[in-house]
Amino acid sequence: MTIVEIFLGIFEGFRTTATVTAFGMLFAVPFALVFGVAQYLTRGLAHLAVTAIIEFWRSSAVIILLFVFYYVLPIAGIELPAIAVAAMVLGLNTGGYGSQAVRAGLQSLDRGQFEAASALGLRRRHTLCLIELPQALTRMAPTFINQFIQLIKGTALVSLVTLTDMTFRAKEIAELEYNPAGIYTSLLLAYFAVCYPVTVFGRWVEQRLGAGRDQTNGF
Amino acid sequence: MDFDLAFAVSTVLPILSVIGTTIGVALLSCAGASVLGFAFEITRRGGAAPGYLIRFVIDFIRSTPVLAWLYFLYFVLPYYGLTLSSLTVGVLGLSLYFSGYLAEVFKAGIDAVPKGQSEAAKALGLNRVDSLFFIIAPQMLRNVAAPVGNHFVSILKATPYLAVIAVPEMLGKAFDIASDTYRYAEPLTVAGIVFLFLALAIAHMVRLLERKLMGPTRR
Numbered sequence: 001m002t003i004v005e006i007f008l009g010i011f012e013g014f015r016t017t018a019t020v021t022a023f024g025m026l027f028a029v030p031f032a033l034v035f036g037v038a039q040y041l042t043r044g045l046a047h048l049a050v051t052a053i054i055e056f057w058r059s060s061a062v063i064i065l066l067f068v069f070y071y072v073l074p075i076a077g078i079e080l081p082a083i084a085v086a087a088m089v090l091g092l093n094t095g096g097y098g099s100q101a102v103r104a105g106l107q108s109l110d111r112g113q114f115e116a117a118s119a120l121g122l123r124r125r126h127t128l129c130l131i132e133l134p135q136a137l138t139r140m141a142p143t144f145i146n147q148f149i150q151l152i153k154g155t156a157l158v159s160l161v162t163l164t165d166m167t168f169r170a171k172e173i174a175e176l177e178y179n180p181a182g183i184y185t186s187l188l189l190a191y192f193a194v195c196y197p198v199t200v201f202g203r204w205v206e207q208r209l210g211a212g213r214d215q216t217n218g219f
Numbered sequence: 220m221d222f223d224l225a226f227a228v229s230t231v232l233p234i235l236s237v238i239g240t241t242i243g244v245a246l247l248s249c250a251g252a253s254v255l256g257f258a259f260e261i262t263r264r265g266g267a268a269p270g271y272l273i274r275f276v277i278d279f280i281r282s283t284p285v286l287a288w289l290y291f292l293y294f295v296l297p298y299y300g301l302t303l304s305s306l307t308v309g310v311l312g313l314s315l316y317f318s319g320y321l322a323e324v325f326k327a328g329i330d331a332v333p334k335g336q337s338e339a340a341k342a343l344g345l346n347r348v349d350s351l352f353f354i355i356a357p358q359m360l361r362n363v364a365a366p367v368g369n370h371f372v373s374i375l376k377a378t379p380y381l382a383v384i385a386v387p388e389m390l391g392k393a394f395d396i397a398s399d400t401y402r403y404a405e406p407l408t409v410a411g412i413v414f415l416f417l418a419l420a421i422a423h424m425v426r427l428l429e430r431k432l433m434g435p436t437r438r
Contacts, residue, residue, distance in 0.1 A: 059418045061376040064390055064411040071403040075222050149282070156284035160383065167286060180294035188283045188291060195282035 001177060007186040013169035017194070020087050020155040020165065027091025028098055028151065031057075035095070036102025037128065058096030063157055065089045070161050086158040094151040101143040105136030141209065145202035149195050156191070166190050227405035234392050234409055238417070241388045244310055245375040251314025252374065253367060256321030260329065261351065263322070273322075280319030285380055288312045293384045309381035317374055324370065328363035329355060361432055368425030372418055379414065389413060 001009070038050045057065075066089045073080060080088075109132055117127040137144075159168035170187040174180065263273040280288075289312040296303060303311070332355050340350035379390035387395075393406035400406075 055419065056415070059372075059376075059415055059422065060411060061379050061390075061414045061418070063379045063382075064407065064414055067390075067403070067407045068411045071407055072222070075404050153282075153284035156286040159286070167284070167290075170287075170290070174294065180298045184287065184291040184295050187287050188279075191283045191287060192279055196278065199278060199282055 001173070001179070001182075003182050003186060006173060006179070006182050007190065009173050010166050010169045010183075010186050010190045013164055013166035014190070014194070016083075016158065016163050016165040016168075017152070017155050020083060020090065020158050020163070021152050023083070023087035024091035024094060024151050024155070025148075027088055028095040028147075031092055031095030032098025032102050036099035037106070037133070039099065039103045040106045041128075054096050054099050056096075057092045058100070060093070062090065062093045062154060063160075065093065066157055066161065082158070082161045082163055086155070086161060086163065090151060090154045090157070094147055094154070097147050097150070098144060101140045101147070102136065105140035106132055108139065109135055138209065142202055142206040145198060145205060149198050149202070152195055152198070153191065222404055222408075223402065226400075226402060227409055230393070230396050230406040230409050231413075233396060234389050234406065234413060237387055237389055237392045238413070240306075240386070241375070241378050241417075244306070244313070244378050244381065244386070244388060245371065247310045248313035248317065248374050248378075249367070249371045251310060252317035252321045252370070255314055255318035256323075257325050259318060259322040260325040263326075264329075277319045277322050280316060285312065285316040285377055286383065288316050289380060289384055305381070305384045305386050308384060309378075309386045313374055313377055313381075316377075317370060320370060320373075321367065324363050324366040325359070327366070328359040331362045332358045364432055365425060365429035368428055369422075372422050372425065375421060376414065376418055379410070 035050055035054050039047065039054060042050055066086060069085050069089050070082065073085065113131055113135065114127060117131045122130070155165060156167040158165050159171065162168075164172075167187065170183050174183050259273050259277060263270050263277070289309065292308045292312050292315075293305065296308070336354055336358065337350055340354040345354065378388055381388055382391040382394060385391065389410050390407075393410035396406040397403040
């Protein structure tokens with residue numbers, strides 16, 4: 001096999017890598033929004049409960065979480081395909097990180113924004129959705145893009161629960177022929193080809209946001 | 220199959236018995252990643268060709284999963300006649316992977332030292348190296364302590380990845396127990412809980428450290 005054939009062979013796993021990433025986002029985005037906002041708004045016991053759930057998903061080692069859910073859910077009578085378990089665990093882990101960005105973004109807003117909204121007679125939920133969230137989410141966009149890259153890279157884990165992603169393909173090819181240097185260099189290059197454009201995009205977003213902010217400050 | 224609580228409890232001590240390996244690997248990797256990340260950042264600041272090269276290396280590392288790096292080092296080094304213990308490969312892999320992130324920490328840490336400091340050093344006739352090690356680096360330490368601590372927690376949470384290259388840390392131990400007894404859920408759950416509490420405890424210590432370091436500068 002030439003190095004090009006190896007690379008293309010590994011890239012056959014891109015479908016699974018992309019699918020897990022996409023389904024992971026279905027868990028990550030709602031979790032980050034709901035729990036980030038909840039942590040920002042709640043006080044007392046409710047705040048404690050929200051924080052505990054976030055910390056469980058954020059502070060656990062994601063590789064162990066994946067195995068725990070992979071083996072424990074069937075015992076609880078919940079039979080899910082490996083791809084669903086992987087998307088849920090990776091997604092909620094990323095969502096845990098995302099929730100902190102959402103909360104930090106909300107907390108970083110000038111208090112005057114909230115006060116002006118109340119002075120104009122906006123209800124709390126309208127203030128949140130129309131004034132606070134749009135600014136907070138834009139401000140944190142570069143962070144979200146970084147976390148998206150972490151999610152893509154995290155999907156390499158699914159190769160350990162028998163899903164045929166790019167990493168799994170690399171291991172399959174490694175069984176067919178002895179060329180570790182070619183195979184694992186190709187594997188690194190395959191992930192680089194997927195993630196680097198996102199990195200560049202993130203940098204572009206960051207620059208644009210930076211430029212916009214300078215303008216408003218100058219005003 | 221039910222979740223056997225008594226069996227789960229019986230796996231706690233064997234899993235805890237290798238907690239030293241986990242913490243040791245995390246400490247060594249954090250030290251390795253710091254040294255490498257600092258070296259990257261210094262070279263990047265040198266500008267010109269090596270600067271661009273380092274920038275690319277850091278982007279490459281940040282665009283590729285830690286699992287791919289571990290496989291790469293574990294399978295490719297022996298191919299070129301360099302056989303290292305799996306523990307060494309693990310520490311090397313984590314050091315390399317996290318050096319890309321720590322370089323950014325050092326960048327921010329150095330940027331936060333007032334420009335007057337390096338100008339004063341120059342005025343006093345210190346050369347670039349002396350100025351870096353005796354003037355900038357000591358002041359940078361206060362800025363980087365908390366972020367390095369946060370990355371230490373990330374490294375700690377990445378140590379279970381080393382189970383895939385047969386390093387006897389806590390997840391590896393849990394899998395040993397699982398394959399001996401054919402019961403996966405219990406030892407994995409125990410390992411997950413131990414990791415969660417370990418990560419939370421260390422994250423809490425980092426927060427205390429952060430507060431202590433922030434104290435005097437706030438006055």
